[in-house]
Amino acid sequence: MSYWLLKSEPDVYSFDKLTKEGKGVWDGVRNYQARNNLRAMKEGDLGFFYHSNEGLEIVGILEITKEAFPDPTFEGDRWSAIEVVTYKPLNKRISLEEIKKTKGLENMVLVKNSRLSVQPVTKAEWNIIIEMSGTDI
DNA sequence: GCCAACGTTGGC
DNA sequence: GCCAACGTTGGC
Numbered sequence: 001m002s003y004w005l006l007k008s009e010p011d012v013y014s015f016d017k018l019t020k021e022g023k024g025v026w027d028g029v030r031n032y033q034a035r036n037n038l039r040a041m042k043e044g045d046l047g048f049f050y051h052s053n054e055g056l057e058i059v060g061i062l063e064i065t066k067e068a069f070p071d072p073t074f075e076g077d078r079w080s081a082i083e084v085v086t087y088k089p090l091n092k093r094i095s096l097e098e099i100k101k102t103k104g105l106e107n108m109v110l111v112k113n114s115r116l117s118v119q120p121v122t123k124a125e126w127n128i129i130i131e132m133s134g135t136d137i
Numbered sequence: 138g139c140c141a142a143c144g145t146t147g148g149c
Numbered sequence: 150g151c152c153a154a155c156g157t158t159g160g161c
Contacts, residue, residue: 007159009159031144031158032144033144052158052159052160053158053159053160056159056160096160113142113143114142114158114159114160115142115143115144115157115158115159116143116158117158
């Protein structure tokens with residue numbers, strides 16, 4: 001079981017939208033590092049849904065329901081997509097600002113490499129954020 | 138809206 | 150295969 005963090009601009013695709021639609025295809029990733037992370041995901045893995053540009057906070061949890069397949073928005077198999085569903089929203093959203101201030105989270109990829117749109121989260125980081133957010137898994 | 142950080146492209 | 154030029158992302 002691995003943990004992830006996926007970023008989206010809420011203008012383009014928000015956690016609310018995913019929740020309304022039930023499930024979503026995470027496509028359009030055009031970065032190799034991010035793609036490799038998509039390909040490493042297993043069905044049943046959980047990920048944080050982070051709003052970039054606006055909000056700058058983790059808003060909820062999603063679950064990977066289908067492992068990597070060729071990105072339908074691209075001809076060929078160079079890029080990959082996955083399928084996700086809303087797992088549950090966080091009771092309390094966790095902002096980037098808080099993350100930067102929290103011991104144990106200062107080395108998160110989100111902080112160290114803010115441009116990577118699909119990134120791994122360690123179990124320790126995951127647990128801290130879940131705890132802070134007061135969310136029951 | 139600016140700009141730093143990073144990735145990609147293409148000429149040599 | 151190097152690296153300058155350019156494009157994109159995302160925090161501020």
